[in-house]
Amino acid sequence: MSELTIAMPKGRIFEEAYQMLIEAGFNLPAEVEMSRKLMIEIPEEHIRFILAKPMDVPVYVEHGVADIGIAGKDVLLEQQREVHELLDLKISSCYIASAGLPQTTMDEVAPRIATKYPHIAMKYYKGIGEQVEIIELNGSIELAPMIGLADRIVDIVSTGRTLKENGLVEYEHIADISSRLIANPVSYRMKASRILDLAARLKQTVKEND
Ligand SMILES: Nc1ncnc2c1ncn2[C@@H]1O[C@H](COP(=O)(O)OP(=O)(O)OP(=O)(O)O)[C@@H](O)[C@H]1O
Numbered sequence: 001m002s003e004l005t006i007a008m009p010k011g012r013i014f015e016e017a018y019q020m021l022i023e024a025g026f027n028l029p030a031e032v033e034m035s036r037k038l039m040i041e042i043p044e045e046h047i048r049f050i051l052a053k054p055m056d057v058p059v060y061v062e063h064g065v066a067d068i069g070i071a072g073k074d075v076l077l078e079q080q081r082e083v084h085e086l087l088d089l090k091i092s093s094c095y096i097a098s099a100g101l102p103q104t105t106m107d108e109v110a111p112r113i114a115t116k117y118p119h120i121a122m123k124y125y126k127g128i129g130e131q132v133e134i135i136e137l138n139g140s141i142e143l144a145p146m147i148g149l150a151d152r153i154v155d156i157v158s159t160g161r162t163l164k165e166n167g168l169v170e171y172e173h174i175a176d177i178s179s180r181l182i183a184n185p186v187s188y189r190m191k192a193s194r195i196l197d198l199a200a201r202l203k204q205t206v207k208e209n210d
């Protein structure tokens, strides 16, 4: 059996993705969930996990050091990498929206948009014919309009709690997001049967209304 290297995102996607693999019948030790190891071999399953930052998963897969990986659609839309998207796992569901202080307009010549998704934001505003200035941040995006750094933000919304607690309102719904199974195109050809088997088993565990 060929060996499969799987890039898993650390953080909020990991637990749900890991549970899906277990439900799909993979014999994975609980140690994987607790461990601080960044590379974990599971010889009985001919699987090796790489635990990466969520934004880096498509990098490992594109370069072929991981055959497959699990990544948020937000990351895939932002990075536009050469990877195959095989399956919507329907976990870590959320959406990307624009938001800002209540009753503000976008009247400025080039409104300032704070985001950690500069490509998604630029593409969205270009698509609606709005010229904007993008201010790239790495987190706590909601601070930007509160403190006068930006007119709007483009960010993930899940429960809406962060917006609400910071006195912001949502303006535009930009894209629905969930986690996807992705594959390196060469691995997909060379290890087709293993990858297709894993994708089919995972597909059976997808919860339609997650
Ligand atoms: N509030 C949320 N609810 C559900 N899913 C989310 C939420 N925020 C992000 N996600 C999804 O989970 C993915 C990873 O989020 P996570 O917060 O673990 O990573 P991150 O923001 O890169 O974190 P960090 O930089 O803290 O490691 C995102 O790419 C997105 O697909």
Ligand SMILES: O=P(O)(O)OC[C@H]1O[C@H](OP(=O)(O)OP(=O)(O)O)[C@H](O)[C@@H]1O
Pocket: 138, 139, 140, 141, 142, 155, 156, 157, 158, 159, 160, 161, 162, 163
């Ligand atoms: O609608 P909610 O359920 O409140 O979730 C949305 C928040 O979750 C994410 O932040 P995260 O927790 O990843 O922190 P960050 O600010 O460091 O990106 C996102 O950037 C929002 O701030």
